[in-house]
Amino acid sequence: MSQLNELYQEVILDHNRRPRNFRAIEAATATQEGYNPLCGDRLTLYLTLKGDVIADVAFQGSGCAISKASASLMTEALKGKTVAQARELFDKFQAMITSDHAGPTADLGKLSVLAGVREFPARIKCASLAWHTMKAAVAHDTDAPVSTE
Amino acid sequence: MTTGTVKAEGRRQKAETPAGFDVAKIRADFPILAERVHGRPLVYLDSANTSQKPVSVLQAMDDYYRHANANIHRATHLLSERATALYEGARAKAARFLNAPDPHTIVLTKGTTDGINLVAQSYGRSTLKAGDEILLSWLEHHSNIVPWQMVAEQTGAAIRVVPINDRGEIEQEEYAALLSPRTKIVALGHVSNALGTINPVAAMVAQAHAQGAVVLVDGAQAAPHLAIDVQALDCDFYVLSSHKMYGPTGTGVLYGRAALLEAMPPYQGGGDMIASVTFEKTRYNQVPYKFEAGTPNIAGVVGLGAAVDYLSQIDREAALAHEDAVLGYATAQVRQIPGARIIGEARDKTGVLSFMLEGVHPHDAGTILDQQGVAVRTGQHCAQPVMDRFCIPATIRASLGIYNTREDIDALVRGLERVREVFA
Numbered sequence: 001m002s003q004l005n006e007l008y009q010e011v012i013l014d015h016n017r018r019p020r021n022f023r024a025i026e027a028a029t030a031t032q033e034g035y036n037p038l039c040g041d042r043l044t045l046y047l048t049l050k051g052d053v054i055a056d057v058a059f060q061g062s063g064c065a066i067s068k069a070s071a072s073l074m075t076e077a078l079k080g081k082t083v084a085q086a087r088e089l090f091d092k093f094q095a096m097i098t099s100d101h102a103g104p105t106a107d108l109g110k111l112s113v114l115a116g117v118r119e120f121p122a123r124i125k126c127a128s129l130a131w132h133t134m135k136a137a138v139a140h141d142t143d144a145p146v147s148t149e
Numbered sequence: 150m151t152t153g154t155v156k157a158e159g160r161r162q163k164a165e166t167p168a169g170f171d172v173a174k175i176r177a178d179f180p181i182l183a184e185r186v187h188g189r190p191l192v193y194l195d196s197a198n199t200s201q202k203p204v205s206v207l208q209a210m211d212d213y214y215r216h217a218n219a220n221i222h223r224a225t226h227l228l229s230e231r232a233t234a235l236y237e238g239a240r241a242k243a244a245r246f247l248n249a250p251d252p253h254t255i256v257l258t259k260g261t262t263d264g265i266n267l268v269a270q271s272y273g274r275s276t277l278k279a280g281d282e283i284l285l286s287w288l289e290h291h292s293n294i295v296p297w298q299m300v301a302e303q304t305g306a307a308i309r310v311v312p313i314n315d316r317g318e319i320e321q322e323e324y325a326a327l328l329s330p331r332t333k334i335v336a337l338g339h340v341s342n343a344l345g346t347i348n349p350v351a352a353m354v355a356q357a358h359a360q361g362a363v364v365l366v367d368g369a370q371a372a373p374h375l376a377i378d379v380q381a382l383d384c385d386f387y388v389l390s391s392h393k394m395y396g397p398t399g400t401g402v403l404y405g406r407a408a409l410l411e412a413m414p415p416y417q418g419g420g421d422m423i424a425s426v427t428f429e430k431t432r433y434n435q436v437p438y439k440f441e442a443g444t445p446n447i448a449g450v451v452g453l454g455a456a457v458d459y460l461s462q463i464d465r466e467a468a469l470a471h472e473d474a475v476l477g478y479a480t481a482q483v484r485q486i487p488g489a490r491i492i493g494e495a496r497d498k499t500g501v502l503s504f505m506l507e508g509v510h511p512h513d514a515g516t517i518l519d520q521q522g523v524a525v526r527t528g529q530h531c532a533q534p535v536m537d538r539f540c541i542p543a544t545i546r547a548s549l550g551i552y553n554t555r556e557d558i559d560a561l562v563r564g565l566e567r568v569r570e571v572f573a
Contacts, residue, residue, distance in 0.1 A: 004517060004520045004571070008571050013572065039527070039529075039542075040533075040542040040543045041512075064512035066513070120516060126512065
């Protein structure tokens, strides 16, 4: 059960129950849909960019605890970051949830509670959905929904 | 024997495991059931996804590779004769399994999806035209939707969909109303993979025929549970997958009415499906070989034949009664869990219990159950329209095979208690 406890930590359960920044942003500068057809997880990510800085970020949608908590934690982590810093965080987060050996996760702060996902290959896409959606939103190169399939 | 048309008379509620049905003996035939997962005994409740395989099926495929491996229909040597006899023997077994009138009405395919695509692209594409209608039900698996959308796009035909009621049963009045002389093809699941509903296929076939439509029945979920008689059903096509009825993956059966198969153009071109080839003119082989281009999955077909043998030597009526008893027990147990909501309560159903737990996404439940050794499927079950119909993102689906027991259900219920603890 220890792996399970690591996956469903209290922080994750809390963000699932009470997702932060769970709202639409009317005047968002970028809006992006994300979809995981495997489990039906679906979210809309709203970003307000002021120059190169993420001034506000929020999401709406439905999904499993992992995808919802990941999206919620991501919105907290991104606020005030530059687009370049957001992309850097994306790479670090991806590395954390996919790498075979547990590397240092200190510089990911609160996001490191999701490190347990790497022990559950079927759930990695749940954790990464919000992040892929964010990456597409800042790239502005597509209107098509992002899919993690 | 139960035929393809099972009457909705609360069979499940009355079901008890017959005294002569020895589930321990059945379980001993399936070596994988002794497996441990995450340090716990495997509780396999995902047979609607794919069933486990008895040792006789594994042995038949191994024997084939050790003693008979050669290409079929092609060579004069002994091994090729053995391989051909095994392959054609499996076709004959499949014909008996479906009570088809003749082995030549049996096309060996890659599986249900392949069979439906074959009918859509060969029969459908050569006969449909703009203004024609293809009638589907809201219960269908994606594989009985998408091939029809593709051929509708190609021919200008339109798709019509029969709605289902809150129990997950096809609305028969709507079905009758949607049938018309424009209806050229009706494609129906025999048993719903997402909800377990058994559809009254024989009556629906008769109604479709009265309007001149041809009927394909997707039997993927029926074949492992019900005795199937394509002549009693009077359907025009019946498709199934070996891997859901205790055989290997990658092979399946398409039964087709002989006159239709004769008239249909080939699906794929290649070796074995031809009588003669020149650059000016190719003559096609006879039915069913004209639909079997290329070297097939011979070992898989041998395994399919062994699976039919396996099912033939057990009392299937008793096995179905046992499965119904376990399903009835599972339904009653899950219903008692606070926050549980069963999706699909058809009066006549088999093999599947789909449900939700309040406040828990099915995917999270699936991970926690797996950690306790309980294998279920969570998600949309390739039936997104069914999920949309009930306004839910997904379900937890426990599905049964002949080897499941009440103890398996007890393990599921204990697992669900753990799920509720985590999400309390």
